[in-house]
Amino acid sequence: MKSAAFDYVKPGSLTEALGLLAEAGEDARLIAGGQTLLATLNMRLSEPSVLIDITNVEELKGITLDGKHLRIGALVTHTEIEESDLIAKHAPLLKAAAPHIAHRAIRNLGTWGGSLAYGDPAAEWPACSLALNATMIIHSPSGERRVAASDFFIDLYTTSLEPDDILVATEIPIADSAQVFCFQELARRHGDYAVAGLAAVAQKQGDMLTQCKFIFFSVGATPLMAGKTQSWIDGKNLNEQLIVDAVKTAREEIEVIADLTNSAEAKQHLVGVLLERALKQMMA
Amino acid sequence: MELNGEQLIAAPIPEVWKGLNDIDVLAKSIPGCEEINRIAPEEIHAKVMFKIGPVRARFAGKLLLSDIVEDQSCSMAFEGSGGAAGFAKGKSRVELKPADGGTLVCYTTEASIGGKLGQIGGRLISASAKKIADDFFQRFAAELGGEIIPLEDVPTEE
Numbered sequence: 001m002k003s004a005a006f007d008y009v010k011p012g013s014l015t016e017a018l019g020l021l022a023e024a025g026e027d028a029r030l031i032a033g034g035q036t037l038l039a040t041l042n043m044r045l046s047e048p049s050v051l052i053d054i055t056n057v058e059e060l061k062g063i064t065l066d067g068k069h070l071r072i073g074a075l076v077t078h079t080e081i082e083e084s085d086l087i088a089k090h091a092p093l094l095k096a097a098a099p100h101i102a103h104r105a106i107r108n109l110g111t112w113g114g115s116l117a118y119g120d121p122a123a124e125w126p127a128c129s130l131a132l133n134a135t136m137i138i139h140s141p142s143g144e145r146r147v148a149a150s151d152f153f154i155d156l157y158t159t160s161l162e163p164d165d166i167l168v169a170t171e172i173p174i175a176d177s178a179q180v181f182c183f184q185e186l187a188r189r190h191g192d193y194a195v196a197g198l199a200a201v202a203q204k205q206g207d208m209l210t211q212c213k214f215i216f217f218s219v220g221a222t223p224l225m226a227g228k229t230q231s232w233i234d235g236k237n238l239n240e241q242l243i244v245d246a247v248k249t250a251r252e253e254i255e256v257i258a259d260l261t262n263s264a265e266a267k268q269h270l271v272g273v274l275l276e277r278a279l280k281q282m283m284a
Numbered sequence: 285m286e287l288n289g290e291q292l293i294a295a296p297i298p299e300v301w302k303g304l305n306d307i308d309v310l311a312k313s314i315p316g317c318e319e320i321n322r323i324a325p326e327e328i329h330a331k332v333m334f335k336i337g338p339v340r341a342r343f344a345g346k347l348l349l350s351d352i353v354e355d356q357s358c359s360m361a362f363e364g365s366g367g368a369a370g371f372a373k374g375k376s377r378v379e380l381k382p383a384d385g386g387t388l389v390c391y392t393t394e395a396s397i398g399g400k401l402g403q404i405g406g407r408l409i410s411a412s413a414k415k416i417a418d419d420f421f422q423r424f425a426a427e428l429g430g431e432i433i434p435l436e437d438v439p440t441e442e
Contacts, residue, residue, distance in 0.1 A: 001368075040338040043400045044368040047340065118337065121411065156408065156415045157337030193407060221411045257411050260285070 003041035007050040014059040014139060014166065017052060022141050022164045024050050030166065032060075032075055035102075035110040036118055060113065060168055063087060069171045074113020079104070081112060090174035093132060093181040093201055097124045100183070103191045113167045116152075119159045122193040122218035126153055128183070130223055131199040131213045135171045140164050146171075156221040180204045182278035185218070186270055194218040195262050196270035200278040207237045209282065214275065219256040219267050228253045229275065243279050247272040285374075287393040287413045291421040292433045294386040301355045301380060303428050313424035315416055318342075326350065332364070336412050341369035341401065356380060370399025385433055389421070 011017040021028055027049040031037055040046045054060060060075040063086050070090045072081070081087050082098035101107055101115075101124050115125040116136065129136075129149040136147045141164055152160050161167060175181075185197030197217045202209040212233050214226040229250040236242055256267040293300055303309045307328065311320045316333040323329055328347040333340065345364025352358045356379065363373035374395030381388040396402075397409055425432045 036338055045339045045341055045400060120337070122407070156411050221415060257414065259407055259410055 001042050001044060003038075004044060004047040006041075006048055008053065009050060010053040010056055012056050014057050014168065017054050017057055018139060018141050018164070018166060020050075020052050021166065024052070026163050028052055030054055030117075032114045033077065033110040035106050035114070036120075054166070060166075065090065065174070066171075068174055070174055071169050071171050072112050073169045074111060074117075074167050076112045078102075078107035078110050078112070078115075082107065091132060091172050092175060092179075093128055093183055093199060094125075096181065096183040097128050097199065100124055100185050100187075100190075100194070100197075112170070116170065117159060117161055117167045119153055119157050119222070121156060121220060121222055122197075124183075124185075124197070124199075124217070127197065127199040127215045127217035127223040129170060129172075130225060131181075131201045131215045132172045133213075136167060137169045137171060138165050139168050140166070144168075150225070153222040176203075178203045178205065180209070180282040182281045184274050184277055186274065196267050196274060198271075198274040198278055199223075200275075200282065202233075202282060204282065207239075207283070208235055209233055209238060209279075210235050214250070214278070216250075216254050216271055216274070219254060219271060221257060224254050226250050226253055226275075233279070238279065238283050243276055246279065247276050250275045285395050285397065285409055285413065287395065287410070287417060288391065289414070289417060290388055290390040291425075292383055292386055292388050293421070293425045293428065294433055295425075295428045297355050297380050297382060297387045299428055300387040300389065303424060304378070309424070309427050312427050313420055315419040315423070326352070334366075334416075336415065337408075339369070339401070341366040343369075343372070345372075366399070366401065368400060370397060370401030372397045372401075391417075 009020055011020055029037060029048040029051055031051045031053050032055055061073045063076055063084050064071045065086055078098055078101045081094050088095045112125060115123050119126060134149040136152050138145050138147060147160050154160060180202055182200045185194035187194045196219050199215045202212040212230040214229055215223050217223040229246050232249050233246050251268050251272045254271050256264050258264040307320050307322050311317050314332060316335060317330060318333055319331040321329050326349040330345055332343050334343060343364040343366040345362060348361045350359045359377045361375045365371045372395055374393060376391060376393040379390045421432055
């Protein structure tokens with residue numbers, strides 16, 4: 001199948017892109033890597049009147065270190081993240097997660113900002129951005145605003161982005177030497193959407209983990225933070241019993257939604273499996 | 285696909301029943317409803333624009349009501365076609381029960397979805413259906429001037 005006819009524009013600056021988006025309204029779609037959008041267009045599941053290609057907008061590019069923050073532009077591709085030295089040093093969770101995203105060809109084109117703005121509950125970047133306390137930098141015709149990742153993902157495929165907003169970049173506090181992390185996902189084949197996944201980050205002090213963040217993805221309508229489990233683990237000496245209790249807490253608190261091939265019970269079980277593996281890996 | 289759920293709405297049963305049977309209320313409550321007409325007392329036709337994630341699909345469908353017991357329950361069969369995007373059909377049963385603070389609306393739905401939407405959307409069909417149902421009840425409760433009460437906050441009598 002081929003897509004329905006649409007107009008195509010390629011603005012050269014952020015101001016121009018925002019203007020075009022405001023003018024065209026809900027009938028326009030932004031396109032960057034196009035790894036989801038193009039498939040949708042070709043299936044005729046969506047028929048926008050105009051595509052605004054933002055790949056020439058300089059303000060959306062590049063990974064930079066700015067004091068205590070790493071700034072990742074919306075147009076940065078998954079492969080760039082996978083191969084970046086700055087990411088490896090200051091946000092190693094992202095480097096660990098990148099190879100799990102689909103396949104090489106898709107990682108070469110798909111973008112950081114595209115994945116976040118799309119808000120697929122099975123995607124890796126929304127979960128990682130929550131685990132790393134990321135801040136979304138959003139521009140609209142009325143100016144810039146900043147939204148914490150925890151306020152950004154609202155519901156299934158729904159973020160706090162308005163129709164005339166462009167996600168410009170994300171700021172992530174850089175990792176210090178006490179940071180430990182684990183990225184795990186369970187998928188039927190490598191590159192498939194995960195049946196369940198976990199992005200975990202904490203500060204390690206001796207036998208203790210503090211400032212824990214456990215974000216489960218591909219189990220609900222958005223990535224889900226295991227708040228009770230985090231407080232349960234936080235600041236306690238980690239031993240077998242604590243892990244058993246934490247696994248139980250996580251299975252109770254994460255509200256999973258079944259999909260066509262995996263029951264809610266199966267996903268709930270996997271939540272515990274992932275957490276146990278992550279805790280053992282983070283304490284190793 | 286199965287979708288079962290219950291929602292507590294802060295309005296008395298007769299009002300909820302009237303709302304569920306009032307196509308003007310339904311028009312405002314169904315997310316993306318563009319057109320709704322009652323063809324016969326037990327047949328309703330509607331056009332709905334579904335917007336979920338990357339998908340924008342316009343469905344034209346009809347709803348047939350049966351086993352109507354006023355202020356208590358009814359069954360409905362529905363089918364809709366979204367052209368190239370796919371189709372959906374199924375049946376649903378709705379029951380209203382008295383509850384502390386309002387009316388408990390219980391529903392069970394069995395639906396099948398086919399075509400392109402079924403092929404590529406299968407992974408998130410259940411989550412999407414739940415979101416549409418939640419949106420519907422939120423708008424519906426607002427139309428009745430009440431609100432949805434989170435079920436955890438309700439003292440159970442059992």
